[in-house]
Amino acid sequence: MAGLSATTPQPSEIKLHQVSKILEIHFNDGCHFDLSCEYLRVFSPSAEVRGHGAGPGTLQVGKQGVNIIDIVPVGNYAVKLVFDDGHDSGLYSWDHLYELGRNREANWQDYLARLEQAGAARA
Template sequence: MAGLDQNTPLPTEITLHSQSRRLELAFADGSRFVLPFEFLRVYSPSAEVRGHGRGQETLQQGKREIDVLDLQPVGNYAVRPVFSDGHDSGLYSWDYLYMLGERQDALWQDYLERLEQAGGSRDPAKAPPPAMSKTGCGHKH
């Protein structure tokens, strides 16, 4: 099962709230998380966003208005959202989504601090255009 942590509860409910731009998840252990699309996009597990090691992450900017156009199941262990900016290479496994839910406040705070340090913005109009991929790693970005 593609490295799924056996201790992670499985989702019992996944609801896409397009109007409020949130993904609601309920897990078998009773946990319930509501994750904003912007948060999901900023913390995409794709190589394009995360890089190939610590310190190689690409800071995502201008994602405040991001939408999820589609949510595709991947086997029985993950979903792949299709975001309105064309990003669709992130596979969000159940354990990754659970971790995002558990650590949402700390991760969001960390993102806001990194954005401020970089002089960036959550607003699309104020964000710099995306830089060309400089990883040269052979992955399709």
């Protein structure tokens, strides 16, 4: 998990849209990202998802309908997202959320390719 660096933009607003399953995040540098709950779940910074060492971690499948049911602040550097599938072990630092936003399209295409390669589905 990326830590808080001196140059990390800080969120100025975090808003959950449960019907559309989108987490809207505005940063104090003017950047704004709309990240789906599914995307945040499959790119969780938890050891369960990322793995305990080098490598791609565990491919998350069947997460298309997942939603966030709680957002818990962790100090001044992160939030814990609680998902309705029971996953709640990842701490999403501001750095991690910012990087997920900036690299969303590339990350998502990589995820879809990994799913296809594994013969797995989002639903």
